[in-house]
Amino acid sequence: MPIRSMTGFGLAEAATPSGTYRVEIRAVNNRFQELQIRQPKFMLNLESKIKKEITGAAVRGSINVFIGCDKGDGGPVALSWDRAGVDVYMRIFNEIKKTYGLSGEISISDLLRFGDFIKSESEVHDDDALWKHLRPPLTAAIKSFQESRETEGAQLVKELKKTLKDISKTLNLIEKRAPSRVREYGAALSDRIEKMLSGNLPDPQRIAAEVAIVAERLDITEEIVRLKAHIEKFNADFNADEPVGKRMGFLLQEMNREANTIGSKANDTEIAHWSVSLKENIEKIREQIQNIE
Numbered sequence: 001m002p003i004r005s006m007t008g009f010g011l012a013e014a015a016t017p018s019g020t021y022r023v024e025i026r027a028v029n030n031r032f033q034e035l036q037i038r039q040p041k042f043m044l045n046l047e048s049k050i051k052k053e054i055t056g057a058a059v060r061g062s063i064n065v066f067i068g069c070d071k072g073d074g075g076p077v078a079l080s081w082d083r084a085g086v087d088v089y090m091r092i093f094n095e096i097k098k099t100y101g102l103s104g105e106i107s108i109s110d111l112l113r114f115g116d117f118i119k120s121e122s123e124v125h126d127d128d129a130l131w132k133h134l135r136p137p138l139t140a141a142i143k144s145f146q147e148s149r150e151t152e153g154a155q156l157v158k159e160l161k162k163t164l165k166d167i168s169k170t171l172n173l174i175e176k177r178a179p180s181r182v183r184e185y186g187a188a189l190s191d192r193i194e195k196m197l198s199g200n201l202p203d204p205q206r207i208a209a210e211v212a213i214v215a216e217r218l219d220i221t222e223e224i225v226r227l228k229a230h231i232e233k234f235n236a237d238f239n240a241d242e243p244v245g246k247r248m249g250f251l252l253q254e255m256n257r258e259a260n261t262i263g264s265k266a267n268d269t270e271i272a273h274w275s276v277s278l279k280e281n282i283e284k285i286r287e288q289i290q291n292i293e
Contacts, residue, residue, distance in 0.1 A: 001241050004293045005152035006030065006061035010145025016133035019071040023134075023141035025054070027149075029291045030062040039067040045127045046134065053135075057142045058149075059243050060293050067134070082117045089115055153292065157238055160288055164231055167255075167281045170274050171231075174262065175224050181268040220262050220271075227258040227278075245292035252289065256282050 006029040013022045037050055054065060093106050111117060230251055237244040237251075259282055263275030 001243075002150045003153040003157050003238060003244070004058075004146070004149040005156060005291050006058075006149070006245075006293050007152060007291055008058075008061075008145045008149035010141040010143070010148060012137040012140035012144060014133075014137035014140070018130060018133045019069040021134055021137045022066075022068045022070070023137045024066040025063065025141050025145040026066075027058065027061040027063040027145070030060060033058065033060050034062045035065070036063070037065045037067070039065075040069050043067065043069070043130060043134070046131055049131060050134075050138065053138055053142060057146060058293065060245065067138075080118075082115075085115055086111060086117050149293070156288055156292060160285060161235070161238070163281050163285050163288070164234060167278060168228075168231055170277050170281070171224060171227060174220070174271050174274050174278075177268065177270055177274075178220055178224075181218070181271065218265050218267050220265050223258045223261045223265075227255060227262075230255045230258070243293045245289060248289045248292060249286075252282060252286055256286075 006027060008025070008027050010025040011023070013020060033055065035051060035054060037047055037054075039047065039050070043050075050065065050067070054063060089111055090106065093110070096102065097104075234248065234251055234255075237248060256279065259275055259278040262278065263272060266272040266275055
């Protein structure tokens, strides 16, 4: 499955016997899935089916679905009036007049002010038929939505791969430099001791032992190996068969931990500068993956 962005847009229309349907899907990034569906009242019974189709297409993101239906010119509208409701209001009005000795006639405007008694005849909707009409444009809108997310996802992958290459290059520089700083430390240590003792060096084995202790304390081999493994895993996730945004986020935390440890153990100006570069690029990736599903 290609990497998908959580940001996307899809649109589709279709003319059907029950009207012309327009389906629009918009989404932005979100840690979780939030879905809002707006559709005509006569489609409320289809909401669960619509939701199932959308949630099957996107597991994360704030998703808004808008569904409209243009029924066109359906001819004269059939009207009806609520006789039972009018009877109740008339009875109440007359009781009030009698109780308080009020005069005056009850008008149609009085009735309409208190109740909505004239209604258009509601069309009897067959939910199965409506779903049959709605599903094709809904499916087409989802397809358009997915394509837009995949297009943006491909661009994100391109940027991520470039940043990961930069991290690998920096890591290679650190790996090459790491052994030299231990040798330089040993030479500097011998030089300082020689000056302090006026040219009389102590037992070379004692110096070698001191250098070995420092070398162990400053060793960053494990951090480099783990960071390389994380980069390899990150690249492998580009070809995963499921959404990987959350997993990339966790992996990035581990990468940042290794970069911090390398920096804290550096004891070397060049490695310290390179570790800063590592962290800058890791932060760049963190920003980039915010929009990956």
